[in-house]
Amino acid sequence: MVPELKWTVLSSEYLHRGPWATLRSDKCQMPDGRIVPAYYVLEYPDWANAVAMTEDNKILMVRQYRHAAGVVSLEIPGGVIEPGEEPIIGMKRELLEETGYAFNEMELLCKLHANPSTGNNITHCYLARGGKKVQTQQLDEQEQIIVEEYTIDEVKQLLAENKITQALHVSTLFYALAKLKAIQW
Missing domain, CATH: 2.40.50 (OB fold (Dihydrolipoamide Acetyltransferase, E2P))
Known part of the structure; x- marks a missing residue:
């Protein structure tokens, strides 16, 4: 018992x-x-992030300054889910705002707690496929984001070299790479 x-x-x-x-x-x-x-x-409000793959199977990554840690961070796109917003809708909105890409396929990979000992929110983690550039970025006032494209092998190397350090994003990348059969569990 x-x-x-x-x-x-x-x-x-x-x-x-x-x-x-x-x-x-x-x-x-x-x-x-x-x-x-x-x-x-x-x-905290709930968050969403996505491993966002373009039509030619490149993974979109975003580079931005993170003041609390004082670092320029290489991350996957994501952000806050607005009150009353479905997580998948929030993720599509964040992808469009941060990258200018729209995606024709979204799949929930997992839900994660950033730190359940001190925080109460959930991160909804997606695999987005078929991304196509449809507009310019529509960033918030305090956002400066550079969008970069990487192959799956390049992302695997970045992970191996500890170049992606945002823990929720690393977790989502591993779930996506396993789903894509790019790594074995």
């Missing part, structure tokens, strides 16, 4: 509310009766 592990939330207090992240403090009771007086939870 597996013992009960889930905590009971006795109360919550919001310490900060922002457009990208909200911080709350939960008072919780553990199954054995112990009280956790202040457990901090970051509330």
Whole structure:
């Protein structure tokens, strides 16, 4: 028999509310009766990302500055799912905005938690195929994104050399490469 592990939330207090992240403090009771007086939870909106393949089977990657880490990061396209938006619709919107490409095939690969010990959101991870350039980028005010194209073998080499470091994107790339039979599990 597996013992009960889930905590009971006795109360919550919001310490900060922002457009990208909200911080709350939960008072919780553990199954054995112990009280956790202040457990901090970051509330984020759900995210979506995609391994986006063009009509000629190139993988679109985006290069952008990530201020919290102070790095220029090579990533797969993705972003925040808007309130009330279906994840696949949000992903299509993000692909169009960030890359200018539209895709005729989208497949959900997996759902991931970035860090379930402190954050409450889910990342919906897709494989997008058949991408065709249909417009220029439509970036948010604080976005500067360079779109690059790579072969599957080049992406595998970038992963092997630890040149792609965003953990959710690395995970999605491995799921996509396995789906494409470009790697074996």
